[in-house]
Amino acid sequence: MPVIIVNQTFEPWSELQQQTQALSLRPGSYGASNIFLGTMRDFNEGDDVQAMTLEHYPGMTEKHLEAIIEEAKSQFDIDEALIIHRVGPIQPAETIVLTAVWSAHRKAAFDANRFLMEELKHRAPFWKQETLQNGSTRWVEKNTPG
Amino acid sequence: MSIQVRYFASLGDQLGRQEDQVQAEGPITVAEVWQQATDGLPMPPNILMAVNQEYAETDQTINDGDEVAFFPPVTGG
Numbered sequence: 001m002p003v004i005i006v007n008q009t010f011e012p013w014s015e016l017q018q019q020t021q022a023l024s025l026r027p028g029s030y031g032a033s034n035i036f037l038g039t040m041r042d043f044n045e046g047d048d049v050q051a052m053t054l055e056h057y058p059g060m061t062e063k064h065l066e067a068i069i070e071e072a073k074s075q076f077d078i079d080e081a082l083i084i085h086r087v088g089p090i091q092p093a094e095t096i097v098l099t100a101v102w103s104a105h106r107k108a109a110f111d112a113n114r115f116l117m118e119e120l121k122h123r124a125p126f127w128k129q130e131t132l133q134n135g136s137t138r139w140v141e142k143n144t145p146g
Numbered sequence: 147m148s149i150q151v152r153y154f155a156s157l158g159d160q161l162g163r164q165e166d167q168v169q170a171e172g173p174i175t176v177a178e179v180w181q182q183a184t185d186g187l188p189m190p191p192n193i194l195m196a197v198n199q200e201y202a203e204t205d206q207t208i209n210d211g212d213e214v215a216f217f218p219p220v221t222g223g
Contacts (some may be wrong), residue, residue: 055154055155071184085222085223096222121221121223122220124222124223125154127154127220139221141219141221143219144220
């Protein structure tokens, strides 16, 4: 399953290793693996951030992430793609998102992984709510430019 | 017909609820669902909407049993 929504802390490298084995990738059949990790910062827009909660629209999220992977596969010459995304409460330094692409050559892997992240940012129904140092909360209103 | 309405993130906070049930006699658009569910509240300008979990526009017609969702711009990743 190339789309995974997780509601608890995950260690990206071991998760990547585990999920890679679950994909139908024949060792030796690909020459490029491109991995992107999005990690929670402890600052945003000039304020210290102590925690965050990620809300999502269950069902619509998976549907759109799967569609984004299908689009990437039709637009780029790639073998496989994976998206893992956190929801729920999250702490600074924890992984929010992992995207990975495998292809024969590096260009398709780089381009397709950028595509996955940009489309995810614009289409996947996730919302971030930050908790600041004083305990107050605020919704993140828009994405930062890529 | 009966329509399930859902609100997410800051919009849910502003409205003070995450869902509504709208009853309609005949064909109804997304904009009309919003009007009926929120008692005529002006729709915030940047709000996004989905019908059965696909992005939609305000003039899309709703069918019995559809799920309509309203939410602010997405901020995942």
